[in-house]
Amino acid sequence: MTTLIEKLTPTFREIFEDEALQLTTDTTARDVLGWDSLQHVTLILAVERRFAVRFTSAEVADLQSVGDLIALLHKKGVADA
Amino acid sequence: MSASHVERLVAYAQTHHPRSIIGINESQASAPHDFERIANPYLSWCEMALGEAAFEKALGAFARFSSDVNIAQARYEASGQYEHKSFAQCNDEVYNSAETMTEYLWGVYLSNFLWAHHLELMLFFEQRFIKKLGESVLIVEIAPGHGGWGLWALQQLKHATLVGFDISVTSIQIASSLANASGLATRAQYRQMDAMTIAEQPTAQAEACICCFLVEHLEQPAKLLQAMNHVLKNDGLAFFTGALTAAQIDHIFEFKQESELYLLAEQAGFRVIESRSVAPSRLLRGARYLPRSMALILQKVRSI
Numbered sequence: 001m002t003t004l005i006e007k008l009t010p011t012f013r014e015i016f017e018d019e020a021l022q023l024t025t026d027t028t029a030r031d032v033l034g035w036d037s038l039q040h041v042t043l044i045l046a047v048e049r050r051f052a053v054r055f056t057s058a059e060v061a062d063l064q065s066v067g068d069l070i071a072l073l074h075k076k077g078v079a080d081a
Numbered sequence: 082m083s084a085s086h087v088e089r090l091v092a093y094a095q096t097h098h099p100r101s102i103i104g105i106n107e108s109q110a111s112a113p114h115d116f117e118r119i120a121n122p123y124l125s126w127c128e129m130a131l132g133e134a135a136f137e138k139a140l141g142a143f144a145r146f147s148s149d150v151n152i153a154q155a156r157y158e159a160s161g162q163y164e165h166k167s168f169a170q171c172n173d174e175v176y177n178s179a180e181t182m183t184e185y186l187w188g189v190y191l192s193n194f195l196w197a198h199h200l201e202l203m204l205f206f207e208q209r210f211i212k213k214l215g216e217s218v219l220i221v222e223i224a225p226g227h228g229g230w231g232l233w234a235l236q237q238l239k240h241a242t243l244v245g246f247d248i249s250v251t252s253i254q255i256a257s258s259l260a261n262a263s264g265l266a267t268r269a270q271y272r273q274m275d276a277m278t279i280a281e282q283p284t285a286q287a288e289a290c291i292c293c294f295l296v297e298h299l300e301q302p303a304k305l306l307q308a309m310n311h312v313l314k315n316d317g318l319a320f321f322t323g324a325l326t327a328a329q330i331d332h333i334f335e336f337k338q339e340s341e342l343y344l345l346a347e348q349a350g351f352r353v354i355e356s357r358s359v360a361p362s363r364l365l366r367g368a369r370y371l372p373r374s375m376a377l378i379l380q381k382v383r384s385i
Contacts, residue, residue: 029099036103037144041151042366057330061148 003080004070011050012066015043025067051078086124087117093136098144101195107362108197115204120194122236122263123229127190129262130255139187143195146188150329154372155365157328163335164328168300171331182251189294190227190259198359202322202376205357206230210320210378211237218288221246221312223276223305224295228256228269230320231291235265244287246274277301279308287312290319294374296342297324297332306349310385319351319379325358327372339375351379 005023013021016034029035035043044060047053047069053076063069084092087109094102109116128135156164165171175181194200211233214220217240222231225245235241247253253271260266274282276295290309296302309319325336336342339358346353358375 035100036363037100037147037151038363038365040100040148041155044152045155055152057149057152058145060152061145 004073004078005066007050008047008066008069011046012043015039015046023066025065025070027066028064047073051076053078085117086121086128090120090124090136090140093140097137098140101140101144101147104147104197104363105195108195108200111197112200112204116194116200119200119203119207119233123190123194126232126259126262127187130258131187139191142184142187143191144188146185146192147196150327151365153328153330153332154368154370157326158365158368158370163332164330165333167333168298171298171333175331176249179251182249183255186227186252186255190229190255193229196361198361198374201359202357202374203233205355205376206320207233207237209355209357210318213318213378214238214241214289216240218242219244220289220291221284221287223279223290223292223308223312224248224252225256225271225291226252226293228252228259228271230293232256232259232263232265232269234289234291235268236263241268243269245269245271246276246279247271248273248275276308277304280304280311284312286314286317288314288317290317290321292319293322294324296321296345297327297334297336299334302334302345303349306345306351307385309379310350310381313381315381315384317381318354319381320376321346321379322374322376325373325375326370327374339373342375342377346377346379350381350383350385352382354378354380 009023012023013019016032044055051073059072094105127139131138192199193203216238220234220241220243222243222245224247225231231243231245235243245256250273253273256271260269290313292309296305299305323336323342324332343353355378358373360371360373
């Protein structure tokens, strides 16, 4: 089974241009170089495309960690597979 | 020695809003002395107005506001048009919600100096507009929102007075709370009024008018310039700002060129004395639009 964190990892690596980036559910912007408010939106759009979902502005603003993003994807019906 | 307001804000942002810190640092580095000179009193007023946990509330609002702006700009990049087209849509979703407006206004308040390009506009306002005014002018501020622009003018002009008209009760509450916090309340009055009706009513003839970032929220921007003309004496000066190809949830009139704002002003009986168009240095990846904020200093040359 491929977990969501495994599915998200290539997207994070591409956006933040870091092939060695390792994600955990506790990973936040403090842990990833370049994860500012603009790159956050670039990341969100890439995740929307990858999983065919759409986030509200409030959801985008409130996301703090990779764990939050996974929980939100679960809420939108995206499952580990 | 205790930490300054700016030092405490930056420390709080590093811990709680790490996505905002690059932009804050950029603004601070763009004009370090002016940043401190403007941010410290702005933050002091904010702390007095909001009370306990002021920075937590205000910086949280700023982070959400910045995120909302970025996501709106990303949707605009994809669709080629602003999300909303009518004032009624925005009225339902934004202006009529005290909670949304409160958060929005505190976010905008901090963006006056935490966004480097808006700090640049603040300096243009202070150094090129306020310095042209006499010490005891009457200023009319149309849609003061948080009130920070007009209060900054009052702080510089020791005998000036200000009357602000805003459609939003929440705006009047926040602007009044900041006027009290800054010790400027005896020279600032705020009244609830729709900017679109100002030209239909008798008002004091002012030497100066301020109207910041309202025009892009309107279906009929020409009426706003008519209102600004109406409240000014002949030769009176106005500071007028607008957003170009810069989306937000409640921006409905899409200005694409700086010349559109010039034309609006000239058609409403003003001559443009100076202007400044600024943009963020960092953009969304692959952006085709450059989101700009433009300020114009206008002089009334004829009544309309």
